[in-house]
Amino acid sequence: MTGSVRAVVMTGPGRPLEHRRFSSPRPEPGGAVLETVASEVCGTDVHLHHGHLPGVPYPIIPGHVSVGRVLETNGPVRDVDGRTIEPGRLVTFYDVFGICGSCWHCLVAKAGTRCPHRRVYGITTSADEGLLGGWAERIEIKPGVRLLPLPDGLTAEDFMGGGCGAPTGFHAVERAGIALGDTVVVQGSGPVGLSALAFASLAGALRVFVVGAPAARLEAARRLGAEDTLDVAVARPEERVAWVRARTEGRGADVVIEASGNPAAVAEGLEMVRDAGRYVVVGQYTDAGDVTINPHRHTSTRTSSEPPCSWPAIGRASRGRASSRASMPSRTRAAPWRTWKRSRWSRR
Ligand SMILES: [Zn+2]
Ligand SMILES: [Zn+2]
DSSP states (O other), X not given: OOSEEEEEEBOSTTOOOEEEEEEOOOOOTTOEEEEEEEEOOOHHHHHHHHTOSTTOOSSBOOOSSEEEEEEEESXXXXXXXXXXXXXXXXXXXXXXXXXXXXXXXHHTSOOGGGOTTOEETTTTOOXXXXXXXXXXXXXXXXXXXXXXXXXXXXXXHHHHHHTTHXXXXXXXXXXXXXXXXXXXEEEOOSHHHHHHHHHHHHTTOSEEEEXXXXXXXXXXXXXXXXXXXXETTTSOHHHHHHHHHHTTTTSOEEEEEEOSOOTHHHHHHHHHEEEEEEEEEOSOOSOOOOOOOOHIIIIIISSOSSOTTOHHHHHHHHHHHHHHGGGSOHHHHOOOHHHHTTSGGGGO
């Protein structure tokens, strides 16, 4: 394969995008080259252009979720079932790669997302390394990158319609542990929020309310099955909380999913969830600033399913005390009555 291919390059925060030509790539052993069919422009790309993500090796070729047709492989490349993926097959791929499996984060904490070797197509890959993003006519699939053939009957356009919002919304619903009959509020009506709405319904939620904007997105939410929607542009924060409570017998929702990306939504969402409900935050991917929350009202009563002084806590704490009592300082261990009047507490 000779010649050159075109790619769109983001050279730095706030700088105009550039069309550049790259030499047509050949696959590494164990890798592949895709002819790009579709790639997405998502909120992360906007954050990348604003310079809101640290450690990005500009210039980059953005596009972390894409669909392509396999042009060439260098040795067999297989799917998760061990089947060989032949040239001509329509595939997507898992944009995260390079997780080492042997560092402290991978082995001990089981948190591959914190592995220092973790890399992501279109975000932490430089254009100087090759075509490692979807805004290009070809995509280089590195050895070890997981290819996923699109199921028959699913078009590239349909798959990309969900984009990276679909797995993010799916993950939010998984983490929320939605039960049959739950009432759910989704904050945000972008791709993540709309996906969370759809998956929450599939997971058994009886009613899903969406608080977001603009009107066209809320219309899409209603078409996807939202019980009701509220436009954030026409209601103040306290009105939005009251709107949710009016629809939940004053208690708040069983589950609230934050998918807005606005830090203020977190404090607001914590007011929308019922006592001992679940609150899942998936929208705060970049640092958009600080907000104030009330730790007692927002976390002590709202979001824990057990009071802090639960029966297991008492049992375990007393066993722990039994083994550590000898090392406790004497003033903590016993306060005789005669010392009480002299203590600073009695002077209050
Ligand atoms: Zn690692
Ligand atoms: Zn994305």
